[in-house]
Structure formats: structure tokens, C-alpha cells
Amino acid sequence: MSRAQLYLICYDIADPQRLARVARYLERRACRVQYSVFAAQTRPERLARWLEELKVLIEPRVDDIRAYPLPAAADVALLGGQLFPDDILLIRDGHNLLRLSPTAWRQRH
Secondary structure (H helix, E strand, O other): OOOOEEEEEEEEOOOHHHHHHHHHHHHOOOEEEEOOEEEEEEOHHHHHHHHHHHHOOOOOOOOEEEEEEOOOEOOOOOOOOOOOOOOEEEEEOOEEEEEEOHHHHHHHO
């Protein structure tokens, strides 16, 4: 089995009902970074399964879902306030990571 990797999952969904279904699906599996952007640390096989499950929730002619693997380390520019509470980290010292405290993880799953 392969190692977990950090992914950025983004969507642009044309219909409000489909958008709500996609958002609920991802909220149960990933951390919201922005309105239509999520971060998840998972294995490629699990991500592939999620994408297959998301495929049935969208209309592929007008909707768009993308998953980008993030490198282990990157130069990151952050502007504005911290999006996450103190017990959730996405980036630390220029290294990409997704770390939830036990309390934060239990609240999301």
C-alpha cells in the first residue's frame, strides 16, 4: 500500500444542489481551505475511490472537480489571516502537512 500524501481538492459546480452534495461529501473526508477548496492527507488509492464516488454526484459537462498532489515541501506565500484554528496545521516552516489535533479530528469524523 502506498503512503499518504497531501492533496488539494477543488471544485466548480454549476447547480446549487449538486454543489451542496459535493461539499457535504468532501466535508466528511477533508478540511475546507476555502469555499470550494479542500485539503486531504490520504493514500492515492483512497483519493481515486473518492473521485469515483464524486463522479456520480456531478454533471461532467458543466461541473469540474480537480485533485492536485502537493509536494512535501514548497515555497508558500500566505496572505491574510490564519484560516484554521490553532489545533489544525496545513503548512509549517514551508513544509506542507495536514495535522489535526485529536480533538479536531474527532469533531470532523
